[in-house]
Every structure is written in C-alpha cells, then in structure tokens.
Amino acid sequence: MNKKILPYLLSLPALIVTVGIIIPFLTSIYYSLERYNLALPYLRGFIWFDNYINLFTSHEFWNTVFISLTYTVATVGIELLIGLGIALLLRVPTRLNNVAAILLLLPLMTAPAIASLMWKLMTNPGFGILSYLVGLVGLTNFRWASSPTTALFTVILVDIWVYTPFIMVLLIAGLRALPKQPFEAAELDGVPRSFVFFRITLPMLMPYIITASLFRMLDSIQQFDVIYAMTQGGPGDSTLAFQVSAYLEFFQYTNVGRSAAILMVLWAITFFISNIFVKNWLKLRERAAVVA
Amino acid sequence: MSSMSLLETVIRRTLIALVLLFFLFPIFWIVLMSFQTNEQILRIPPSLFFKPTISNYTALVSGELVTAVGTLKLTFTQNLWNSAFLSVASVFLALVLGVPAAYAFARFKFRLGEDIAFTLLSFRFAPPLLVLLPLSLYFTDLGLNDTYIGLIWIYQLIALPLILWIVRGYFEDISPDIEHAYRIDGHSWAGSFFKIAIPLALPGIAAAGLLAFIFCWNNFVFALILASADKQPVTVGALAFVTAAGISYGQIAAAIVLSILPTLLLALYAQRYLVEGLSLGAVKG
Numbered sequence: 001m002n003k004k005i006l007p008y009l010l011s012l013p014a015l016i017v018t019v020g021i022i023i024p025f026l027t028s029i030y031y032s033l034e035r036y037n038l039a040l041p042y043l044r045g046f047i048w049f050d051n052y053i054n055l056f057t058s059h060e061f062w063n064t065v066f067i068s069l070t071y072t073v074a075t076v077g078i079e080l081l082i083g084l085g086i087a088l089l090l091r092v093p094t095r096l097n098n099v100a101a102i103l104l105l106l107p108l109m110t111a112p113a114i115a116s117l118m119w120k121l122m123t124n125p126g127f128g129i130l131s132y133l134v135g136l137v138g139l140t141n142f143r144w145a146s147s148p149t150t151a152l153f154t155v156i157l158v159d160i161w162v163y164t165p166f167i168m169v170l171l172i173a174g175l176r177a178l179p180k181q182p183f184e185a186a187e188l189d190g191v192p193r194s195f196v197f198f199r200i201t202l203p204m205l206m207p208y209i210i211t212a213s214l215f216r217m218l219d220s221i222q223q224f225d226v227i228y229a230m231t232q233g234g235p236g237d238s239t240l241a242f243q244v245s246a247y248l249e250f251f252q253y254t255n256v257g258r259s260a261a262i263l264m265v266l267w268a269i270t271f272f273i274s275n276i277f278v279k280n281w282l283k284l285r286e287r288a289a290v291v292a
Numbered sequence: 293m294s295s296m297s298l299l300e301t302v303i304r305r306t307l308i309a310l311v312l313l314f315f316l317f318p319i320f321w322i323v324l325m326s327f328q329t330n331e332q333i334l335r336i337p338p339s340l341f342f343k344p345t346i347s348n349y350t351a352l353v354s355g356e357l358v359t360a361v362g363t364l365k366l367t368f369t370q371n372l373w374n375s376a377f378l379s380v381a382s383v384f385l386a387l388v389l390g391v392p393a394a395y396a397f398a399r400f401k402f403r404l405g406e407d408i409a410f411t412l413l414s415f416r417f418a419p420p421l422l423v424l425l426p427l428s429l430y431f432t433d434l435g436l437n438d439t440y441i442g443l444i445w446i447y448q449l450i451a452l453p454l455i456l457w458i459v460r461g462y463f464e465d466i467s468p469d470i471e472h473a474y475r476i477d478g479h480s481w482a483g484s485f486f487k488i489a490i491p492l493a494l495p496g497i498a499a500a501g502l503l504a505f506i507f508c509w510n511n512f513v514f515a516l517i518l519a520s521a522d523k524q525p526v527t528v529g530a531l532a533f534v535t536a537a538g539i540s541y542g543q544i545a546a547a548i549v550l551s552i553l554p555t556l557l558l559a560l561y562a563q564r565y566l567v568e569g570l571s572l573g574a575v576k577g
Contacts, residue, residue, distance in 0.1 A: 004402075006396070006400070006481070007396040007397075007399075007400035007402040007405060008396075008402065010392040010393055010395060010396035011392070011393040011396045011397065011405075011408060013388075013389045013392070013393070014389040014390055014392075014393040014412065014452060014456070015393075015408060017389060017445065017448050017452065018408075018411065018412055018415075018452075020445065021415065021423055021446075021448070021449055022411075024422075024423045024424075024426040024427045025418070025422055025423050025426075027426040028422045028423070028425065028426050031426060082311075085307075086311055089304055089307055089308055089311070090308070096308075097308075100308055100311075100312060102559075102560065102563045103312060103315075103316060104311070104312070104315050105559055105563065105566065105567075106315070106316065106319060106556050106559065106560075107315050107318075107319075109506060109510075109552070109555045109556050109558075109559040110319075110510070110552045110555070110556070111509070111510035111511075111512060111526075111527045111551065111552065111555075112510065112512070113510075113512035113527045113528075113530075113531055114510075114526075114527060114530060114531075114548055114551050114552055115318075117530060117531060117534065117544070117548055118318050118319075118322050118548055119318065120534070121322065121325065121541060121544065121545060121548075122318060122321060122322075124541075126334065127333050127334045127335075127336070127338070127541070129321055129338050132336065132337060132338055161314075161315065161318065164315075165315070166570065169567055169570050169571060170570070170571055173567070173571040218417050222419050222420075224420075224421070224512075224513050225512045225513060225527075228512075228513075228516075229512070229531055242419070243419055243420075243421050246419075246421050246425070247421060247425075250421075250425050250428075256425070256429075259425060260422075260425070260426075263419050263421055263422045263425070264422075266419050266422075267418055267419055267422055270417050270418065270419065271414075271417075271418075273417075274414065274417040277417075278410075278413075
C-alpha cells in the first residue's frame with residue numbers, strides 16, 4: 001500500500017467522528033456572540049461581544065469565578081497534600097501496602113455523581129451517619145450541603161474523597177520509579193531524613209506532582225457531576241461553579257447566548273492550563289526517554 | 293528501610309488505617325444501608341447490628357415497588373442494561389477507531405499528523421457542556437434523540453482520546469524492527485499490523501480499554517442532557533430516585549451499590565492494568 005496515504009487512511013475514521021464533535025463546538029462559539037433566548041426566539045440576532053460584556057459586568061458571574069477558583073484551589077491543594085502523604089506511606093511495595101493501595105482505588109472507580117449521592121445519604125439531617133457523628137462532638141446544627149455556609153465545603157469534601165486516590169496512584173508510581181542511588185548514598189552518609197525529603201525526594205518527584213496537579217486542575221475547574229448531583233448549584237448561588245452555572249442558564253433561564261459565553265470563558269481558562277500541561281508533559285517524556 | 297523503628301512502624305500502620313477508614317467507610321456504610329428497612333435506617337442512634345433484608349434489591353430487580361398507596365413501576369434494570377450496553381459499545385467503537393489511528397501517529401511522521409493528534413487530545417480538556425448544549429438543540433433534528441447511536445457517538449468524546457494516547461505510547465515503545473523483519477519476509481502491511489503490532493501492544497490496549505470502560509460507565513452529564521428516559525444509564529437513573537415519590541432510602545442505597553459494583557469489581561480484578569493505564573495516561577500521554 002502507498003506509504004503516503006496509509007497514515008491518513010488509518011486515522012480517517014477517528015477524524016470523521018472528531019469533526020462531528022467539532023461542529024457543535026463551533027456552534028457554541030457562534031451562540032456566544034448572539035442574543036439567543038429559547039423563550040424569545042424572535043429577538044435572536046448577532047450582537048458581537050455583548051454577552052461577554054454583560055458577563056464581565058455582572059455580580060453573578062464573578063461569584064461563579066470565585067466559587068470555581070475556590071473549589072479548584074481547595075480540592076487540588078488538599079488532594080495533593082493527602083495524596084503525597086499516602087504515597088509516602090505506601091511507597092515500599094510490601095504486600096500490606098499494595099493491598100491498601102488497591103483498596104484506596106475504589107473511590108476513584110465510583111461515578112462522581114453517585115459518590116455525591118452516597119454522601120447525600122450520609123449527611124441527611126434526619127438519619128445521616130455523618131450528621132449523627134458531628135452531632136456527637138457538639139455540632140448539632142451542622143447542615144452540610146443544605147446550608148449556604150457549608151455547601152461548598154461539602155462538595156469539596158466529596159471531590160477529595162473521589163479524586164485523592166488519583167494523585168496517590170501517580171505519585172506512588174513516581175516514587176517507585178525514582179533511581180535508588182541518591183537515597184542509598186544519603187543513608188550511608190547519615191543525611192537527616194527531612195533533608196532527604198526536601199532536597200532529594202521532592203525535587204525528583206516534582207514532574208509527577210506537576211502533571212498530577214494540572215490534570216486535577218483541569219477536572220476541578222470544570223467540575224459538574226459532583227456539584228450538580230449534590231446541590232444543583234445551591235443553596236442560593238453558593239456552589240454555582242462554571243459548568244453548573246452554564247447548565248442552569250441554558251435549561252432554567254433558556255439563555256443560550258449567555259450560557260455559551262460562560263462556557264467560552266471556561267474554555268479559555270482550560271486551554272491556558274492545558275497548554276502548560278502539554279509543555280510540561282513533553283518535558284517529562286524527554287526525561288523518561290533519557291532515563292530509559 | 294531497615295532503620296525503621298517500632299514506634300515508626302506503629303505510627304505508619306495507624307495512619308494507613310485512618311486513611312483506609314476515611315476512603316472505605318462511605319462504601320461500607322451504603323452497603324449496610326442497602327440491606328436495611330426504612331425503619332432501621334431512620335433509627336437513632338445508628339447501629340451496626342440489624343437483621344438484614346434483601347427486599348430493597350428484590351424491589352429494584354423485579355421492577356415493582358409495593359407501597360401503601362399502590363404499586364410503583366421502577367426501571368432500574370433498564371438503567372443497568374443501558375449502562376452496560378452504552379459502555380461496551382462505546383469502548384468497542386473507540387478501539388476500532390482509535391487503535392489504527394494510534395498506530396498511524398506512532399509509526400508515521402505525516403503532515404497534519406501532530407495537529408490531528410493534538411486536536412483529539414484537547415477534547416479531553418475542553419468543557420463537555422460546550423459540545424453538549426448546542427447538540428441538545430438539534431439532537432432531535434438529527435434523529436438521534438431516542439437512539440443509542442447518538443449517545444455512543446458522544447461517548448467517543450471521552451473514550452477515543454484515552455485509547456488514542458495510551459495506545460500510541462505503547463506502539464512507540466515497541467521497536468518497529470520486528471515489523472520490518474516480518475514484512476521483509478514477504479508479509480503484507482496489514483499482516484504485520486494484526487500479527488505483530490497489535491499482539492505486542494495488547495497490554496496497553498487492555499489498560500486503555502478498561503479505563504475507557506470505567507469512564508464511560510461513570511459518565512453522568514452526557515446522558516443527563518442527551519438521553520431520553522428509556523436510554524438513561526445508572527448514574528442518571530439513580531439520581532432521579534432522590535426526587536421520586538415513594539422510594540425508600542434503602543432502595544436508593546441498593547441502587548447505588550448496583551451502580552458502582554461493576555466498576556469496583558473490575559478495578560479489583562484488573563488493578564494492575566488499571567494502575568498502568570492511569571499512570572500512562574498521565575505521565576506518558
């Protein structure tokens with residue numbers, strides 16, 4: 001077969017499916033430049049950047065930005081700390097550690113929407129075990145996802161439960177792939193363990209930490225399943241993150257144009273993060289190639 | 293680490309136990325709830341000891357819920373079937389489309405090759421609603437509204453990039469020399485692809501397929517927006533229980549258990565592939 005057309009032939013089917021997906025994507029870009037409300041079809045028209053201007057001058061939008069950023073910083077930060085801690089605990093591949101690592105994968109295998117449902121049952125004010133337990137330590141009126149002051153905390157907690165194992169898996173793989181010599185040398189020389197951790201382990205693990213964090217950041221800033229299943233953005237606007245806000249704008253207020261504009265802003269942010277991600281990833285690949 | 297003292301071992305074990313408690317307790321507790329009657333669930337203080345009942349499961353599986361006001365129809369078995377069918381079909385399609393493309397990206401340097409590959413990867417990172425919301429407006433016009441085909445196509449948004457990038461990395465790790473030797477022997481290109489390249493990359497294909505299956509099964513938002521009532525998977529079906537009248541908490545718990553059991557068992561059974569897929573997907577591509 002002709003060597004020139006073969007690669008195109010092989011990737012063509014995948015490409016066709018992809019093009020089908022790009023079309024709605026482009027439609028979204030166009031919608032974001034339109035005055036388009038499903039309830040008021042006769043007002044539909046091209047308005048350039050008015051949707052964006054309206055967004056950037058609205059209090060609701062900045063609330064959404066604030067909530068999404070809080071959610072992202074909190075989930076990625078805490079998951080990284082706990083995930084790194086667990087990875088260090090389970091670093092040595094003993095049988096006990098391996099069994100623990102496998103069991104810890106289970107939350108990650110749970111559908112995030114279902115995970116929220118599980119936590120919803122556990123935090124039910126009437127019979128939830130967690131409501132009961134916090135009641136025992138004196139927090140009798142802790143209302144989890146049904147109070148605006150604790151709703152964001154509750155969805156962040158579910159996110160941590162589901163996704164910390166992801167960071168753990170990557171960092172255990174990273175720790176176990178590190179060359180042994182520097183650690184053996186440090187032990188022979190009697191170097192203090194805090195020094196080994198901050199000057200050897202952490203720097204060598206850094207590419208893995210950055211990759212894992214960027215992956216999680218991209219997911220967190222777009223989080224929909226966990227939040228929608230738990231609170232649908234409420235109570236009030238206390239958990240109205242980007243995609244939840246766009247969803248409600250579309251289905252509840254039928255404002256297609258504004259919904260598309262919100263998503264375009266989110267897309268710009270994720271595009272920015274994923275560019276950093278790809279660069280870092282290419283670097284990591286080169287390094288892996290050198291080691292191999 | 294030979295220098296580990298007894299005290300350190302004790303601290304480590306305690307910490308591991310605490311970590312396991314936090315991450316496994318919710319699953320354990322929901323499983324307990326699924327074997328309880330509503331009266332047992334509502335009892336305060338909650339108790340670990342109770343007479344288990346399987347009535348929650350029989351109600352879900354038989355599809356009939358007898359309540360004081362009458363009999364209620366449940367469609368949860370249909371949800372389970374939808375999840376299984378959608379996930380298996382989507383992964384199958386993604387493999388058929390993705391493995392040859394991954395091979396092309398790994399073996400040939402061709403014009404637009406990297407651009408196409410990058411576009412496919414970027415789907416992994418774009419907000420899914422950007423594609424789903426406009427689609428919801430013309431899904432009916434396309435005739436995809438009440439079909440599995442439309443959903444399987446949209447599931448490629450998550451399955452295809454995953455397969456493509458993990459399998460591509462695998463092909464790149466295999467030296468092309470073996471294939472060259474096989475072809476110098478007089479075999480066709482297709483022969484070397486099916487007889488040499490695919491078998492050698494099989495562990496990678498298995499890891500990618502497994503991960504794609506789990507992601508498809510766990511997906512919520514695609515079906516929430518695009519699926520008609522009788523095509524909805526368990527993730528959407530179970531959530532609908534919360535607002536449905538006449539459904540007890542034990543039945544919601546049982547629905548949760550049935551929804552997560554397949555992926556949990558799969559994960560335990562094939563954990564080696566899973567860990568490999570997760571780390572490859574992140575570190576290698």
